[in-house]
Amino acid sequence: MIKRPNFFQWSQGAYVTPTWPPGARSSRPISGLNDYTLKQMSNRTGSRRQRAAEDGERSLIGPPSGRARDSLLDQDVSTPFFVYLLAFCSALGGFLFGYDTGVVSGAMLLLKKEMHLSALWQELLVSSTVGAAALSALSGGFLNGRLGRRICILIASFIFCGGGIILSVAQNKGVLLVGRITVGLGIGIASMTVPVYIAEVSPPHLRGQLVTINSLFITGGQFIASVVDGAFSYLSQDGWRYMLGLSVLPAVLQFFGFIFLPESPRWLLQKGRNQEARQVLGRVRGNRNIEEEYDSIRASIEEEGKEAGSGGVVILRILSYGPTRRALIVGCGLQMFQQLSGINTVMYYSATILQMAGVREDKRAIWLAAATSATNFVFTLVGVWLVEKVGRRKLTLGSLLGTGLSLTLLAVGFLLSAQNSPPVTLHPVDSHNSTCRLYGSCELCMLDPDCGFCYLENGTSVFDSSCVPVNPGSTDNAAWGRCSNRTEESGSPYWAYNYCPTSYSWMVLLGLILYLASFAPGMGTMPWTVNSEIYPLWARSTGNACSAGVNWIFNVLVSLTFLHVAEYLTYYGAFFMYAGLVVLGLLFVLCCLPETKGLQLEDIENLFTRQLCSCGDLPADDSRYVHYIRQSSDFSPAYYGAVESDCAIAYITISTASSSDNRGQVSLNNLKT
Numbered sequence: 001m002i003k004r005p006n007f008f009q010w011s012q013g014a015y016v017t018p019t020w021p022p023g024a025r026s027s028r029p030i031s032g033l034n035d036y037t038l039k040q041m042s043n044r045t046g047s048r049r050q051r052a053a054e055d056g057e058r059s060l061i062g063p064p065s066g067r068a069r070d071s072l073l074d075q076d077v078s079t080p081f082f083v084y085l086l087a088f089c090s091a092l093g094g095f096l097f098g099y100d101t102g103v104v105s106g107a108m109l110l111l112k113k114e115m116h117l118s119a120l121w122q123e124l125l126v127s128s129t130v131g132a133a134a135l136s137a138l139s140g141g142f143l144n145g146r147l148g149r150r151i152c153i154l155i156a157s158f159i160f161c162g163g164g165i166i167l168s169v170a171q172n173k174g175v176l177l178v179g180r181i182t183v184g185l186g187i188g189i190a191s192m193t194v195p196v197y198i199a200e201v202s203p204p205h206l207r208g209q210l211v212t213i214n215s216l217f218i219t220g221g222q223f224i225a226s227v228v229d230g231a232f233s234y235l236s237q238d239g240w241r242y243m244l245g246l247s248v249l250p251a252v253l254q255f256f257g258f259i260f261l262p263e264s265p266r267w268l269l270q271k272g273r274n275q276e277a278r279q280v281l282g283r284v285r286g287n288r289n290i291e292e293e294y295d296s297i298r299a300s301i302e303e304e305g306k307e308a309g310s311g312g313v314v315i316l317r318i319l320s321y322g323p324t325r326r327a328l329i330v331g332c333g334l335q336m337f338q339q340l341s342g343i344n345t346v347m348y349y350s351a352t353i354l355q356m357a358g359v360r361e362d363k364r365a366i367w368l369a370a371a372t373s374a375t376n377f378v379f380t381l382v383g384v385w386l387v388e389k390v391g392r393r394k395l396t397l398g399s400l401l402g403t404g405l406s407l408t409l410l411a412v413g414f415l416l417s418a419q420n421s422p423p424v425t426l427h428p429v430d431s432h433n434s435t436c437r438l439y440g441s442c443e444l445c446m447l448d449p450d451c452g453f454c455y456l457e458n459g460t461s462v463f464d465s466s467c468v469p470v471n472p473g474s475t476d477n478a479a480w481g482r483c484s485n486r487t488e489e490s491g492s493p494y495w496a497y498n499y500c501p502t503s504y505s506w507m508v509l510l511g512l513i514l515y516l517a518s519f520a521p522g523m524g525t526m527p528w529t530v531n532s533e534i535y536p537l538w539a540r541s542t543g544n545a546c547s548a549g550v551n552w553i554f555n556v557l558v559s560l561t562f563l564h565v566a567e568y569l570t571y572y573g574a575f576f577m578y579a580g581l582v583v584l585g586l587l588f589v590l591c592c593l594p595e596t597k598g599l600q601l602e603d604i605e606n607l608f609t610r611q612l613c614s615c616g617d618l619p620a621d622d623s624r625y626v627h628y629i630r631q632s633s634d635f636s637p638a639y640y641g642a643v644e645s646d647c648a649i650a651y652i653t654i655s656t657a658s659s660s661d662n663r664g665q666v667s668l669n670n671l672k673t
């Protein structure tokens, strides 16, 4: 419950932003506010005037003229088209991230045949991109701070173009590897820069939605990649060149877009380029008055400099300063749990999972995998729609709950399939004495990566089944026997590698769809969105670099270990494990993630001033913070301004006297300290 303090009245006839202490926007307990007098206010107004003069700006301090006041009241509060254009062009980076991570699975089906790739080379080509993304995301923080967001986005799109060209003309696997690494470098930089850039240009009430559009573009990129995979899979010669090379188009579009688009106003201000910052802010806010925001960003930069000390290695400063250390833990934790909830086992192995659900034909599996990415995409759209309505915290919690339940359903589906796994009925003589001959059921056979299950089917019943070694050159066939040279004709045996025929496929499919529907709107999007807003400006690049790095590192870890984990724990064991990790994620979010919806970026640091994991729904009565609100004093009627969050509450009531009365009073009694 917010207690309403006695109100704060004045009518100086001045257009004033009271700031206490000068420039303070960050973690400020209210204690000491009683010292806040009209004299101090006017001093502060004076210092602001001075700062404005230093910037060579037209002073806006002083009573607005009648016309100015009217125009303030008439301000067009709609968001200018320009902000959407910026968000769109930057989110192309997200599209490329999604496209390049998504397209490889389909391209690999053709590549492995055309270039005779061994399993090791296939793994290298897939994971080199993710590994390179991890490295470049980590180093992207430095580049971002030094060169700015715009230049980093330009670099990323240039790298994407280069990578796409290398991949489409590659003549051997070595060049392919270089291309995949290059693309990964671009993905890493884009993944950490784009959300930050969008967050820094967006107005607070739209920030969540616009940053989440980047996630929409990621899943959109994955969806388009799967459609392109499906379309070009019919082109057995060079189809992969088109698949991998098509990413050049959005990269070129983004590159040219960003030649004309501006730098983030916050970064410009941090670098002391105040005039430019003011211009850009003016452009992205359209007809709105930008003074308060401009002041607030500037004040917070000054304050940050004092509080966290300037100079020194940023990551050490982040770690040694409580609020940023806590924000970093929350940011990295969210990214870690995003990956630990197994999204990329589903995204990268959806074809296998679908085969397991009874889809045997390669092409059909590719198209159904496209349906899987479409589900991810559509439900990310739900996230974009909900983020400003329900807020980040509730969206993430709801998403984790649904993700946990659907993972459990998936696991139960796999468990029932395992328990009803078809037995091995034929034991052909194995001259190589492979381990395959030892297994009595498809489940055991499937869990050995050297073996596959060869069987005949009549309706839903499996007969004449054997467990035989897989062809070392291709998992598509057995090493010998009936399944080494199958035909498409009816009566020809089926070869199941990595899965078993089952009648519980519906449960697995349902689990998969529910999983994506619950993961996409919250856990798919919020880790990126929240990270773009929880760090103060000086720590933003490095904080995002670290959390994006954590995302990519866990991405590699989970996707590379999935098949091994499944081998040791079985499929159902693996999915129960992911469900368990989701429960841990749920507890983490419940305890540690504050709500950032609607707050100005400069105010979010306040949410991390208390001990970590004391946010949630705890009443924040003993720890109140103030957010000062610019108020034109001769506006009436009385006006309240309040900022409330789970961790900190700011509340101030401003009542203005009538414009004819130029004397007023300020009282700050009863403000709880």
Ligand SMILES: O[C@H]1[C@H](O)[C@@H](O)[C@H](O)[C@@H](O)[C@H]1O
Binding pocket: 215, 218, 219, 222, 338, 343, 344, 347, 376, 520, 523, 524, 525, 551, 555
């Ligand atoms: O937010 C994205 C998205 O959910 C993608 O589908 C997934 O592949 C990425 O790893 C993740 O970071």
